[in-house]
Amino acid sequence: MSEKDFLTKEPRVLISAEKIQQRIDEIANQINKEYEGKEVMAICILKGASLFFADVIRRIKVPLRCEFMAMSSYGNEKKSSGEVKLVLDAKYPLEGQNVIVFEDIVDSGLTLTYILNLLKARNPASIRLCSLLFKPECLKKPLEVDYIGFEIGNEFVLGYGLDYEGYLRGLPYVGVLD
Ligand code: IMP
Numbered sequence: 173m174s175e176k177d178f179l180t181k182e183p184r185v186l187i188s189a190e191k192i193q194q195r196i197d198e199i200a201n202q203i204n205k206e207y208e209g210k211e212v213m214a215i216c217i218l219k220g221a222s223l224f225f226a227d228v229i230r231r232i233k234v235p236l237r238c239e240f241m242a243m244s245s246y247g248n249e250k251k252s253s254g255e256v257k258l259v260l261d262a263k264y265p266l267e268g269q270n271v272i273v274f275e276d277i278v279d280s281g282l283t284l285t286y287i288l289n290l291l292k293a294r295n296p297a298s299i300r301l302c303s304l305l306f307k308p309e310c311l312k313k314p315l316e317v318d319y320i321g322f323e324i325g326n327e328f329v330l331g332y333g334l335d336y337e338g339y340l341r342g343l344p345y346v347g348v349l350d
Pocket of ligand 1: 220245275276277278279280281282283284327328329330334335
């Protein structure tokens with residue numbers, strides 16, 4: 173059997189494309205209300221949040237600028253190495269900005285905690301966290317995520333930006349390989 177056997181199987185749909193888009197409408201509406209009269213500095217955490225980010229920001233009506241950051245903690249494994257590294261940093265100074273960080277999934281929470289501490293030190297006017305997915309059972313330390321798309325159980329998911337061994341990010345839904 174090939175090592176990339178997973179590419180020949182259709183993943184089981186956990187969250188459909190329609191449900192994702194509906195939830196993104198709700199999150200974007202909430203952001204539009206809460207940031208009325210303000211500007212937003214939206215930070216996308218690459219690569220996993222890229223699809224989610226693109227869909228949310230297209231619905232944001234307040235003035236918005238984008239920055240991109242990349243972290244690594246997983247390599248090719250399904251479990252986090254626990255060591256978070258900054259691979260790409262935001263270029264624009266964040267002092268005085270209303271920052272919203274967009275992440276694909278909060279598992280142990282180590283990545284987002286690391287990012288939060290890093291960005292807080294740059295004195296933004298405010299900072300909020302938005303994650304498409306959240307695995308509450310896996311959280312290692314308390315972390316307040318302001319906007320959550322969906323809570324899921326402790327299973328490895330892929331699609332809609334999330335990968336398995338670098339593949340399957342382009343699926344329009346969130347799925348599971350059984
Ligand atoms: P944390 O630091 O353990 O919260 O993990 C955050 C990062 O791990 C995410 O940004 C993802 O890139 C990756 N990750 C965690 N769980 C999954 C999963 O179920 N599928 C795909 N990637 C995941």
